[in-house]
Amino acid sequence: MPPTTFIVLPTYNESENIVRLAPALFDLDVADLQVLVVDDNSPDGTGQIVETLSEQADYRGRLHLLRRPEKQGLAPxxxxxxxxxxxxxADYVIQMDADLSHQPKYIPRLLRQAREYDIVIGSRYAAGGSVDESWGPLRKLLSWWANRIYAPTILRVPIRDATGGFRIYRRDALIGMDMRRVKANGYVFMVEMIYVAYRLGYRIGEIPIHFPDRQHGASKMSSAIALEAALRVWQIMLRHHRLQPADRRDRLQAAANERAG
Ligand SMILES: Nc1nc2c(ncn2[C@@H]2O[C@H](COP(=O)(O)OP(=O)(O)OP(=O)(O)O)[C@@H](O)[C@H]2O)c(=O)[nH]1
Ligand SMILES: [Mg+2]
Structure with missing residues (x-):
């Protein structure tokens, strides 16, 4: 049997994007691909659109919707x-934005690399990666500095795009990381996940991606949110710097807990 790959897409008001993204994902040549949309009751009806699509013959049993009652943030x-x-x-779990900045065409490469790594990041700052041409020099510099200098210096991680949210995780790594450890609520969630994985000794790879800006819908990001995330990198370092590979959550224990409810 081929491995099962789940793409997890958080959405808040992404109706214009989801109708483009869903068909593009199912057009990929990837065996047993499943898509799970996590919608926070988007006022623009994204959840309703996903539900309607999921009842169509092409999508039935492959497109799933998790509805949450209200906007509660990206991390939860x-x-x-x-x-x-x-x-x-899921044998593999892909984390991906629903606004088309994360392009489906990279998914087969992420999957190929995940045979050698526990986690692979679609990276804007790996050699060959790039961001939207329209970014001004200051925005480019800030993002580059945050990812290539600030976060790796504080956390001492050899990762070029610790804030990048386009990733694949192997099942065992996601279980071993134990997401109950991850406390971040906002965008720094990306950094916390990768830091926990790194401290636990998981193999982390990066593949270069081009990151175009969203063409439809509105960003939920602002400079205040970015600044808060930057400061919280310190908190994450303090919270997890003592973790080591022996702290991986045991797979059997996890399964036993799940059975016990
Ligand atoms: N379910 C859920 N999804 C969210 C929430 N906030 C953001 N998202 C989704 O998370 C993804 C990333 O959000 P964006 O607003 O594009 O943020 P960003 O990609 O960091 O910022 P941009 O560079 O402006 O695109 C998108 O698919 C959003 O719809 C939330 O509170 N709940
Ligand atoms: Mg985006």
Whole structure:
């Protein structure tokens, strides 16, 4: 049997994007691909659109919707989505934005690399990666500095795009990381996940991606949110710097807990 790959897509007002992204994902040549949308009751009806699509013959049994009652942030949406994907039997879990900045064409490469690594990041700052041409010099510099200098210096990680949110995790790594350890609520969630994985000794790879800006819908990001995330990198370092590979969560223990409810 081929491995099962789950793509987890958090959405908040992504109706224009999801109708483009869903068909593009199912057009990929990837065996047993499942898509799980985690929608926070988007006022623009994203959840309703996904539900309607999931009843169509092309998507039935492959497109799933997790509805949350209100906008509760990206991190809890991902954690709930990852947990659900694991419980539905995912061998690989892909984390991806639904705004088309993360392009489906990279997914086969992420999957190929995941044979050698526990986690692979679609990286804007690996050699060959790039960001949207429209970014001004200051925005480019800030993002580059945050990812290539600031975060790796504080955390001492050899990762070029620790804030990048386009990733694949192997099942065992996601279980071993134990998402109950991850406390971040906002965008620094990406950094916390990768830091926990690194401290636990998981093999982390990066493949270069081009990152175009969203063409439809509105960003939920602001400079205040980015600044808060930057400061919280220190908190994450203090929270997890003592973790080591022996602290990986045991797979059998995890399964036993799940059975016990
Ligand atoms: N379920 C859920 N999804 C969210 C929430 N906030 C953001 N998202 C989704 O997370 C993804 C990334 O959000 P964006 O607003 O694009 O943020 P970003 O990609 O960091 O910022 P941009 O560079 O402006 O695109 C998108 O698919 C959003 O719809 C939330 O509170 N709940
Ligand atoms: Mg985006």
């Amino acid at each position: 949406a991902y954690i709930q989505g990852f947990t659900k994907a694991l419980s539905l039997g």
